[in-house]
Amino acid sequence: MFQDQQVNAPLIGVPGGRHLLDTPALLIDLPAMTRNIERMAAFAKARGVSLRPHVKTHKSVEIARRQVAAGAIGVSCVTMGEAEVMVQGGIPGVLITSPAVTPSKISRLIRLAQRARPGDVMVVVDNPQNLADLARAAGELTHPLDVLVDYGAGYNRTGCATQAKVLELAALVAAEPRLRLRGLQSYAGNLQHIVAREERSAAAAALRETVAGIVAAARRQGLNFDIVTGAGTGTHDLDSQENAFTELQAGSYVFMDAEYSRVLANGDQPSPFETSLFVQTAVVSTNAADWVTVDGGTKCFSTDSGVPVVAKGADAASHYAFFGDEHGKLMPSPASQAPKPALGARVEFVTPHCDPTVNLHDAYHVVEGGTLVAIWPVDARGRR
Amino acid sequence: MFQDQQVNAPLIGVPGGRHLLDTPALLIDLPAMTRNIERMAAFAKARGVSLRPHVKTHKSVEIARRQVAAGAIGVSCVTMGEAEVMVQGGIPGVLITSPAVTPSKISRLIRLAQRARPGDVMVVVDNPQNLADLARAAGELTHPLDVLVDYGAGYNRTGCATQAKVLELAALVAAEPRLRLRGLQSYAGNLQHIVAREERSAAAAALRETVAGIVAAARRQGLNFDIVTGAGTGTHDLDSQENAFTELQAGSYVFMDAEYSRVLANGDQPSPFETSLFVQTAVVSTNAADWVTVDGGTKCFSTDSGVPVVAKGADAASHYAFFGDEHGKLMPSPASQAPKPALGARVEFVTPHCDPTVNLHDAYHVVEGGTLVAIWPVDARGRR
Numbered sequence: 001m002f003q004d005q006q007v008n009a010p011l012i013g014v015p016g017g018r019h020l021l022d023t024p025a026l027l028i029d030l031p032a033m034t035r036n037i038e039r040m041a042a043f044a045k046a047r048g049v050s051l052r053p054h055v056k057t058h059k060s061v062e063i064a065r066r067q068v069a070a071g072a073i074g075v076s077c078v079t080m081g082e083a084e085v086m087v088q089g090g091i092p093g094v095l096i097t098s099p100a101v102t103p104s105k106i107s108r109l110i111r112l113a114q115r116a117r118p119g120d121v122m123v124v125v126d127n128p129q130n131l132a133d134l135a136r137a138a139g140e141l142t143h144p145l146d147v148l149v150d151y152g153a154g155y156n157r158t159g160c161a162t163q164a165k166v167l168e169l170a171a172l173v174a175a176e177p178r179l180r181l182r183g184l185q186s187y188a189g190n191l192q193h194i195v196a197r198e199e200r201s202a203a204a205a206a207l208r209e210t211v212a213g214i215v216a217a218a219r220r221q222g223l224n225f226d227i228v229t230g231a232g233t234g235t236h237d238l239d240s241q242e243n244a245f246t247e248l249q250a251g252s253y254v255f256m257d258a259e260y261s262r263v264l265a266n267g268d269q270p271s272p273f274e275t276s277l278f279v280q281t282a283v284v285s286t287n288a289a290d291w292v293t294v295d296g297g298t299k300c301f302s303t304d305s306g307v308p309v310v311a312k313g314a315d316a317a318s319h320y321a322f323f324g325d326e327h328g329k330l331m332p333s334p335a336s337q338a339p340k341p342a343l344g345a346r347v348e349f350v351t352p353h354c355d356p357t358v359n360l361h362d363a364y365h366v367v368e369g370g371t372l373v374a375i376w377p378v379d380a381r382g383r384r
Numbered sequence: 385m386f387q388d389q390q391v392n393a394p395l396i397g398v399p400g401g402r403h404l405l406d407t408p409a410l411l412i413d414l415p416a417m418t419r420n421i422e423r424m425a426a427f428a429k430a431r432g433v434s435l436r437p438h439v440k441t442h443k444s445v446e447i448a449r450r451q452v453a454a455g456a457i458g459v460s461c462v463t464m465g466e467a468e469v470m471v472q473g474g475i476p477g478v479l480i481t482s483p484a485v486t487p488s489k490i491s492r493l494i495r496l497a498q499r500a501r502p503g504d505v506m507v508v509v510d511n512p513q514n515l516a517d518l519a520r521a522a523g524e525l526t527h528p529l530d531v532l533v534d535y536g537a538g539y540n541r542t543g544c545a546t547q548a549k550v551l552e553l554a555a556l557v558a559a560e561p562r563l564r565l566r567g568l569q570s571y572a573g574n575l576q577h578i579v580a581r582e583e584r585s586a587a588a589a590a591l592r593e594t595v596a597g598i599v600a601a602a603r604r605q606g607l608n609f610d611i612v613t614g615a616g617t618g619t620h621d622l623d624s625q626e627n628a629f630t631e632l633q634a635g636s637y638v639f640m641d642a643e644y645s646r647v648l649a650n651g652d653q654p655s656p657f658e659t660s661l662f663v664q665t666a667v668v669s670t671n672a673a674d675w676v677t678v679d680g681g682t683k684c685f686s687t688d689s690g691v692p693v694v695a696k697g698a699d700a701a702s703h704y705a706f707f708g709d710e711h712g713k714l715m716p717s718p719a720s721q722a723p724k725p726a727l728g729a730r731v732e733f734v735t736p737h738c739d740p741t742v743n744l745h746d747a748y749h750v751v752e753g754g755t756l757v758a759i760w761p762v763d764a765r766g767r768r
Contacts, residue, residue, distance in 0.1 A: 158669040
C-alpha cells in the first residue's frame with residue numbers, strides 16, 4: 001500500500017477527518033466532481049457528440065469508471081503507461097493521443113492491443129515511417145491495429161502539417177491490411193486557454209472549418225473518418241457545434257483549476273463546472289511578520305501556470321508564493337484585519353494547473369464536507 | 385516492481401542499452417556522480433567540517449549509502465517521509481530540517497525516533513508551542529528526542545527570527561527532560577543561487593558572523609550547540625570557512641543542474657562538480673519546419689527554473705521549450721547546418737533544476753558510457 005493511504009486511511013469515515021489529514025494532501029470534493037461529470041455528459045448528449053475524456057488530468061481508474069458510467073465512450077491517454085493502466089482497469093475505448101514511435105513504445109502498444117478487445121486500443125499516427133513500423137509490428141496481432149491520423153492543429157506539437165499530408169497518410173493506413181483506419185485527431189491545445197471568449201470562439205470556428213474540409217475530402221476518397229476527435233475543456237462548447245467533431249477529449253472539466261475557471265467564466269456567468277480539486281496544507285512556521293509558511297511547495301503544486309489560490313482556512317485575499325521544494329509563503333493582504341493562520345492550521349488551495357499538480361501526488365483524499373470518504377490512488381502517476 | 389524497472393530492466397548489461405531505453409528516462413552518469421561524491425567528501429575533510437548531505441535532491445537510499453560510505457555523517461531530510469525511507473534503509477544521522485507540527489507528523493516522528501537508534505533522528509524546532517507538543521509526545525520514547533533550534537537565516541522560511549528568540553527557545557529545549565538539545569540550524573536558501581561570486585561571498589560572510597555570534601552567546605549560557613548545520617551546494621566553500629558551521633547540508637552537488645553549474649563556475653574555472661543527471665527523451669514528431677517534438681514535458685522536467693539544456697543527440701545550440709504535459713519543442717539554432725534529429729532519435733538534456741525534476745520520476749537509469757548498469761528506485765519520491 002502506498003504511503004499516503006497508510007497514513008490517512010484510518011481517518012476514513014471519522015467525523016471531521018478532513019481536518020486531521022497528514023499534509024500536504026490532494027483533495028477531491030466528491031459532490032462537486034460528480035456534478036462536473038454529470039454536466040459534461042449531459043452537455044455532450046444534448047449536442048449529439050460523444051465524450052472520450054482525457055485521463056492525463058486525473059490518471060485515475062476510479063474517475064475514468066465514473067466518467068464511463070455517466071456516458072463517456074472511453075478515455076483519451078497521452079502516454080502508453082496511462083493506456084496500460086486504463087486497459088488493466090477495464091476501461092473501454094482507449095485512444096492514445098500521441099504517436100508511439102520508439103521500438104519500446106511500439107512493443108508495449110502491440111502487447112496492450114492484444115490484451116484489449118479489438119477496437120478498445122487506438123493510436124494516432126503522423127508519419128509514414130512510423131506507420132510502416134506500426135504495420136510491421138501489428139503482424140503479431142490477431143486483429144488489425146486501430147489507427148487515427150493526427151492533424152497538427154494549433155501548436156503543431158504532433159500531427160500532419162497539411163490536409164494533403166493527412167490524406168496521403170490516411171490512404172497509406174487504409175492500404176495496410178494489418179491496420180484499420182478509424183478517423184482523424186485534431187487537438188488545438190493553443191485555443192484552450194484563450195480567456196477572451198470572442199477570440200477563442202473565432203479561432204475555434206476557423207479550426208472547425210478546416211477540420212470539416214479535411215473530413216469531407218477524406219470521405220470523397222472513400223477513407224473511413226468515422227471518428228473525428230479533439231477539443232478540450234476550453235473549447236468543448238465551441239467544438240461541439242456544426243458537427244465538425246464526433247467527440248470531445250476534454251479532461252480538466254472534472255477538476256477545474258484556477259486557469260480554466262477564468263477561461264470558462266462568461267461575462268456575468270461563472271464557469272459551468274466547479275472547482276473540485278484542492279490541496280490541503282498545514283502552517284508549519286509563524287515567526288515572520290508578514291507571512292506564515294505552509295507545507296506545500298514546488299513538489300506539491302506545479303509551477304507552470306501561476307500560483308495556488310486560497311480556498312479555505314485563510315483570508316481569500318492572501319497571496320501564496322513558492323518557497324522551495326516543500327514550502328509555500330502565505331502572505332495575508334495588508335488590508336486584512338483577520339489574524340494570521342495559527343501554527344498547525346489547515347489552509348486549502350485551488351491548484352494553479354490541475355494536470356501536472358495531480359502528477360505530483362500518490363493519492364486523492366475524497367471528501368464530502370468535513371468527512372474523508374475514500375482514498376483513491378493516482379494510478380497512472382508518472383507512467384510513461 | 386515499479387513500471388520503469390519492468391520496462392527497462394532487460395536492458396541492464398546489454399551493449400548500447402542506453403540508446404534503447406523506454407523514454408523519457410532519468411539517467412545518472414555513474415562515474416561522474418561518484419567523482420562528485422568523492423570530491424565533496426574530500427573537500428569537507430580537508431576543511432575539517434562534517435557532511436550531512438540533503439537527500440531532498442535524490443530521495444535515494446542507494447545514493448545516501450554511497451555518500452555515507454564516502455564519509456558523510458548522515459543525511460538531511462526536509463519531509464518526514466524522506467526520513468522514514470532513510471531510516472528504513474539503514475542510513476544513520478538523519479536530520480529533519482523542517483519543523484514537525486501537525487499531530488500526524490509528530491506521531492510519525494515519535495514512531496521513527498523509537499525505531500532508530502538514539503541520536504539517529506533529529507528534528508528542528510522554531511516555536512515554543514511546537515516544542516511543548518514535541519516534549520509531550522516524546523514522553524512515549526525510551527530515550528530523549530534530539531532537537532536542533534532553527535534560525536531563520538535568509539528567507540525566514542522557517543526558523544526563529546532573532547538571536548534572542550533562538551536562545552530563548554534553546555533554553556526551553558534544554559529544560560525539557562524528554563528533549564535533548566543538539567545544536568543550531570541556519571540554512572540560507574537565498575544565498576545558494578547568487579551567481580555573482582563576490583556578492584554571494586559577502587552575504588555568506590555576514591551570515592557566518594551572525595551564526596558565530598549566536599553560537600558564542602549560547603555557549604556562554606551553557607547551552608549545547610555541538611552541531612551547527614547549514615550550507616548548500618552554492619555556499620559549501622564559503623560556509624566551511626572560519627569554523628562557523630560544524631557541518632554542511634549541501635545536496636545538489638551529487639547531480640548538478642543547469643542553474644548550479646552557472647553558480648559554481650568561478651571565472652575561467654568550471655564548477656568543481658560535474659553534471660551527472662540527465663533526462664533522455666525520444667523524438668516523436670518531425671513534421672514542423674522549425675522544430676522536432678520530444679517526449680518530455682512538464683511531467684518530466686520541473687518548470688520552476690528555466691528549461692532543459694541539450695547535452696547529447698542534438699546540436700548544442702538547439703533550444704528547448706515546454707510543449708505540454710508530455711512534450712518538448714526542440715528548436716535547432718537557425719545558424720546550424722546539421723540536420724534536425726530524426727524520428728525516434730534520442731536527445732539527452734541537463735535538467736533545469738534537479739530536485740523537483742527527480743521527484744517526477746520513479747527510477748534512475750544508471751549508465752556507464754553506453755551501458756545501463758543498474759536501475760535504482762527514487763525511494764522517497766512523493767513522500768511527505
